[in-house]
Amino acid sequence: MGDYQVLRRLGSGGMADVYAAKHLKLRRDAALKVLRRTPQTSQEDLQRFEREAQAAASLNHPSIVQVYEIGDHQGTHFIAQELIDGSNLKQCLQQSGQFTAKDGIEILRCVTEALVVAHKAGVTHRDIKPENIMRSGDGAIKVTDFGLARVLSNTDASAADLTRAGLTLGTPRYMSPEQIQGHKVDGRSDLYSLGVTLYHLLAGQPPFDAEEPLALAVKHLHEMPQPLDHARGS
Structure with a gap:
């Protein structure tokens, strides 16, 4: 090619x-x-x-x-x-089970630092989830797949249309309430998705789950997740 x-x-x-x-x-x-x-x-x-x-x-x-x-x-x-020699965090979770608190904190630190850079540049990822976070063979954490990112540029007339088209492309299991409702999102939405991701990694299961995407979305809007220490069985 x-x-x-x-x-x-x-x-x-x-x-x-x-x-x-x-x-x-x-x-x-x-x-x-x-x-x-x-x-x-x-x-x-x-x-x-x-x-x-x-x-x-x-x-x-x-x-x-x-x-x-x-x-x-x-x-x-x-x-x-860049080719990452490693696995995404969903694969790691499937292979080894729930993450330790130490690993979770390191992942949180790396992804948060990456998002700070993106948000300062006016880029919202819009699809933070375990599949979009890689861990290389040497333990480095990498955020990938900015396919749903919205570049906040006043000179790009197509941005609004692409954002509307992308609303249904996020992953409901990790989407923020404002993204689920189709509202304007910014970096705070990424932080919500990162929180859901970290919960999933530490508990071994997401805070909310349902067979239908709409039912899952409603839980993000109206329900409270099980406390993390209970979900971890500790």
Whole structure:
């Protein structure tokens, strides 16, 4: 794919597949996030995909996955980004069970520092959850997938439309009440999602759950979660 040799498939998300690759000229490992083309793929999808790269590429922090470039190879759109040798926190939870308080505090520190950088740059992630936080083999914590990020730019007339389109793309299990209700969100919404994520990691289960997304959303609006010490069984 252009200057990249695709090596193996790593996984897939809501709108893209991810592959391990190597840049043939630079001899640099990369993760290629390739937009999945379907008959339903719209120009709005392409704009949202590009917005992910633009938002992430504008941020510089050790706990934010670095974006190398955005490309288009024979009509196939992709983002080349830092390849993390490790697992996301949902995978870690499935493999090892609930996290210790010490690990939870370290994850909280790293992700909060990353979000401070993003929020100062006017970028709201909008989809903080265990799947979007990676832990590398050496223990480094990395926030990835700014696909739902809203860049707060007065010069970007399309931002409002993309935000409205993205409201249903968040993950209800971790969404803030204001995001669920379709209100304007800012960095405080990310902090709510981070709190839900941390609860899930420490308790081994999310604070709210339901089979239907709407029922789950209602719980975020009207219910209180079980105290964390009870959820941890301690």
